[in-house]
Amino acid sequence: MSIKLGDASYEERVQEGVQNEFMRQAVASAQGRFRSGKQKQADKLGNWEDWRTLGEEIRTHTLENIDYYLQLLSDNVSKRGGNVFFAQTAEEANDYIQHVIKEKNAQKVVKSKSMVTEEIGMNEALEEVGADVVESDLGEWILQLDEDPPSHIVAPAVHKNKEQVKETFTEKKGYNQSSQPEELASFAREQLRQEFLSADVGITGCNFAVAESGAVTLVTNEGNARMATTIPDTQISVMGMERVVPTYEELDILVSLLTRAAVGQDLTSYVTSITGTRLEGETDGPEDYHLVIVDNGRSKILGTEFQSALHCIRCAACINVCPVYRHVGGHAYGSVYPGPIGAVLTPLLDGYEDHKELPYASSLCGACTEACPVKIPLHEQLIRHREIIVEQEKMTPRSERLAMKGFAKWGSSPAAYKMSTAMARSAMKPWTKDETVANGPGPLKGWTVNRDFPAPAKQTFRSWFKERQKGGES
Amino acid sequence: MKVSLFITCLCDMFSSDVGKDTVEILERVGCEVDFPETQTCCGQPAYNSGYLTDAKESMKQMMKAFRFSDYVVGPSGSCVGMLKEYPKLFENDLVWRDEAKRLADKSYEVTQFLVDVLGVVDVGSTFKGKITYHPSCHMTRILGVKDAPMTLLKHVEGADLTELPAKEDCCGFGGTFAVKNSMISGEMVKEKAAHVSETGADYLVGGDMGCLLNIGGRMRREGKHVKVAHITEILNQH
Ligand code: SF4
Numbered sequence: 162m163s164i165k166l167g168d169a170s171y172e173e174r175v176q177e178g179v180q181n182e183f184m185r186q187a188v189a190s191a192q193g194r195f196r197s198g199k200q201k202q203a204d205k206l207g208n209w210e211d212w213r214t215l216g217e218e219i220r221t222h223t224l225e226n227i228d229y230y231l232q233l234l235s236d237n238v239s240k241r242g243g244n245v246f247f248a249q250t251a252e253e254a255n256d257y258i259q260h261v262i263k264e265k266n267a268q269k270v271v272k273s274k275s276m277v278t279e280e281i282g283m284n285e286a287l288e289e290v291g292a293d294v295v296e297s298d299l300g301e302w303i304l305q306l307d308e309d310p311p312s313h314i315v316a317p318a319v320h321k322n323k324e325q326v327k328e329t330f331t332e333k334k335g336y337n338q339s340s341q342p343e344e345l346a347s348f349a350r351e352q353l354r355q356e357f358l359s360a361d362v363g364i365t366g367c368n369f370a371v372a373e374s375g376a377v378t379l380v381t382n383e384g385n386a387r388m389a390t391t392i393p394d395t396q397i398s399v400m401g402m403e404r405v406v407p408t409y410e411e412l413d414i415l416v417s418l419l420t421r422a423a424v425g426q427d428l429t430s431y432v433t434s435i436t437g438t439r440l441e442g443e444t445d446g447p448e449d450y451h452l453v454i455v456d457n458g459r460s461k462i463l464g465t466e467f468q469s470a471l472h473c474i475r476c477a478a479c480i481n482v483c484p485v486y487r488h489v490g491g492h493a494y495g496s497v498y499p500g501p502i503g504a505v506l507t508p509l510l511d512g513y514e515d516h517k518e519l520p521y522a523s524s525l526c527g528a529c530t531e532a533c534p535v536k537i538p539l540h541e542q543l544i545r546h547r548e549i550i551v552e553q554e555k556m557t558p559r560s561e562r563l564a565m566k567g568f569a570k571w572g573s574s575p576a577a578y579k580m581s582t583a584m585a586r587s588a589m590k591p592w593t594k595d596e597t598v599a600n601g602p603g604p605l606k607g608w609t610v611n612r613d614f615p616a617p618a619k620q621t622f623r624s625w626f627k628e629r630q631k632g633g634e635s
Numbered sequence: 636m637k638v639s640l641f642i643t644c645l646c647d648m649f650s651s652d653v654g655k656d657t658v659e660i661l662e663r664v665g666c667e668v669d670f671p672e673t674q675t676c677c678g679q680p681a682y683n684s685g686y687l688t689d690a691k692e693s694m695k696q697m698m699k700a701f702r703f704s705d706y707v708v709g710p711s712g713s714c715v716g717m718l719k720e721y722p723k724l725f726e727n728d729l730v731w732r733d734e735a736k737r738l739a740d741k742s743y744e745v746t747q748f749l750v751d752v753l754g755v756v757d758v759g760s761t762f763k764g765k766i767t768y769h770p771s772c773h774m775t776r777i778l779g780v781k782d783a784p785m786t787l788l789k790h791v792e793g794a795d796l797t798e799l800p801a802k803e804d805c806c807g808f809g810g811t812f813a814v815k816n817s818m819i820s821g822e823m824v825k826e827k828a829a830h831v832s833e834t835g836a837d838y839l840v841g842g843d844m845g846c847l848l849n850i851g852g853r854m855r856r857e858g859k860h861v862k863v864a865h866i867t868e869i870l871n872q873h
Contacts, residue, residue: 175818484805488822521816524809524823525683527776547685557685565686572681572693575673575700582648597855607814611821612852615649622647622654626670 163251163282164511166310166495171518178489184320188490191319195481198425199532206421216418217536219411220472227463230372230405231454237375241437243450247402251281254455258283258364258397259290261451265395267292267361273379273386274298275366276314276475277401277455279497280510283364295356297385299349306333312491312499315423315477320490353385363389363447365435367400368475369415370452373408376434377452380419384431396435396447402454403471415474422476422534458510466545470505472535477502479529479539485522494519501529501539508546517556520546564604583624585617636753638666639701641709641718641742644676645844646865653844656867657710657745664755674700677717684811687724694721698734706752707742710867712774713843715744719778744774745867746842750783757790762872767799767836769806769827769850771843784842784866791869800830808849824853831861842866 169177178184203209223230235245248254262270270292272278284294284305296305300318304311307329311317318326323340330336330348338344368380377398379386390396406412420426439446462471480486480500491499496507496516504519520543523529529539550556571577592598598605598614608614638661646653658668677697681690697718701707709715719742721735728735749755768788775781788796807813807823814820827850831839839854839861841847851863 175816179818179822484807484823484826485816485819488819488826520685521812522819524772524805524807524812524816524820526772526805526809528772528803528805531776544683544685547683548687549685551685552688561684562686565681565684565689568676568681568686569689569692572675572678572690573696575675575696578644578675579672582644585648599856604814607817608852610817611856612824612849613855614852615848617648618651620651622642622651623670623672625651625655626658 164280164497164507165515166492166497169495171493171495174493174495175489178493181320181490183322183325184490185488187320187322189487191313191316192481192487195423195425195477199422199478199481200425202421202425202427212414212418213534213536215414216474216534217472219406219414220474220535221469223406223411224403224463224468224471227403227405230407231402233372234370234375234405235452235454237372238437238450238452239375241375241450242440243375243437243452245452245454248453248455248457251455251457254281254399254453254457255283255286257451257453258399259286261395261397262287262292262362263290265361265449267395269356269360270294270362270364271297271356271360271389271393272301272363273365273381273389274301274317275364275399276497277366278364278399279311280401281399281455281457283399292362295353295360297353297356297389298381299346299383299385302349302353303329306330310492311497313477313480314475314498314500314502320492353388357388357392360389360393362395362397363393364397364399365389367398367404368419369406369412370398370400370404371407371409371412371434372405374436376436378412378416379433379435380416380429380431381433382424382426382430387431387433390433390435390447391445394447395449395451397451397453398435399453399455402456402459403473418534419474419476422474422478422532462509467505467509467542469537470502470509470542472537473502473506474535475502476534478532478534482528482532483523484526484528485524489522494522501543502537505537505539505542505546513550513554513556517550517554520544520550579623582617582621586619589617636666636706637704638668638706638708638748639704640668640670641674641677641701641707641714642670643709643711643714643844645848646710649848650844650865653710653865653867656865656871657708660745660749660758660867660871661708664749664753664758666753669704671700671704677714679714679717680810682717682720682724683809691724694724694735695731698731698738701738701741702734705741706748707738708745708748709742710745710865711843711845712744712771712778712780713845715742715747716773716777718742744778744780744783744842746783746787747778747780750786756786758787758870760870760873761792762794762869764793764838765795765797765834765836766838766840766869767797767831767834768802768866769799769831769839769841769846770802771841771846772803772805774842775803787870788840788866791872794869797834797836800833801826802830806846806850808845810845813849824849828853828857828859832859837862838869839863840866840869
């Protein structure tokens, strides 16, 4: 897997999403739960907007000094006996990890949830060198069994309901109990416990890496990251280069924002910080530790108008409020990063060619921007993408370009504008019945497949105003 | 107080009543209303589609049209919100920069103007009927006008207000989005229309013509008999 998922066209993906009633119901109810949870937490905190400002300031400061903080992080991880590898590309990251796996002659790898490893397609790369990779986050495990990609960055299997999970377990793992979530979870726990105990290498993602100490911090509710980081002797953490935070103090604030915005909790059940290897005199920690810091297109975003997209703490609050996401689901985005942040980030990391529709998959309602705990102006960045698609990439159809040229003429010429508004009614006449257009021509079709369009008014406002002035009416 | 009406192209063409109501309400609370004839469109259809250069042609015309106005007041959160974006878009344009800022600073959505500038919360209207209000996304999130419309509606004598479930969710209009992403937009407006029906209201009220055309068009298509009214229509009943 890489950033791009599958080969279906955007239209096909959207259609498939819209027609999948099961998925839509599951997504809508999850969105409802996440949203109300977040709202409760924000209210409880009382000064949510101040927290957001703080979050934004921390992320801005860190990104503006990212070279310094990454160096500090790297030095501190090295001091703690870890190896640090900066990977410019997905290939470089995978090569390095493959190399570690081969060197250890590792048969089994357990993973905790990580978006960046999805982004670089790490699992496939490890399977290539013969390693058995097991996802240990419950949602990810279900998807792995089902060979289905994640559709949400926090709740990867949000598009599935418990009946579907039961089916998967039955088919793939011989499960024979009910579809009760407790029974399903306890079955998964038993199965995964075996995997943890027999794993040679543990691989984790990274929510935040603390520069001052070299601690990679993982935020989970299942405790699986803790298992993956305590049992195997060799551990690898993979992080996007923007995951760095200066000190524990900033970590505190960002974790507080993350757990509240993501799942509506004051704190998740587990927050795990791991620093390097077991040093002399210490009782725990791995023998061998590697931190892989992935660029994969991120440094190109630095210094551009999209820099703040790197502020993202992957909380999915923008996804949970997005009405487009609700109706099409995560897979329709055709990217490992769905929803508003996915629509912003995917073209930046993977180019416009395969993802040029994503910036338009938004009504620009701004719910995402309002929800984002680190104040990324998501909907504005979608407009910037559109500008680039139009003005630099020149990817829009000729008919649309001509129409917009026409718009510019119309909007800049009061005479033309006035004439067109006066004539609109008669121009629409052939399609009008009972003051309604039910089956419009040209682009209007897109409108009238779903709803009626009104006939232009009998009298435009400006002619009314003029008559009124003439009549001296007050 | 002298006020220039910014009619917005949608109201100019599709709902001249909104313009009339706006003028009459403003006059009733003591404003002198003029209508700069050379105004056109705020530029949003092109801007939101990524055609910034084309959009700016229209935006410049708007700046010219309202150059001599003290206040610019319009019956749309979305279009006024667009005017408020001008300073950012003309930041590096030495010719238009100052004008963009002046226009943004003196522009108001009509309910915002009544409540926040004039301090009027009761425009003396009476209206019989069950109303539900859809707070449009651009009014609340882009322009930041969250309370003014409800404040005014609460003071309408006889109006029975009922809350719209999931009111903050977008109706799926989004300008060219409704056409370009017709399928998604269609699902969004179906959901909104269903929420409107749930309220049992006779009137769906809003402050943005685009959303009202969208939701109203859907309800009509479904054969539902909810009337759609711009907020000025309710505020001008007396
Ligand atoms: S963009 Fe903001 S809201 Fe969306 S996932 Fe990232 S931090 Fe969360």
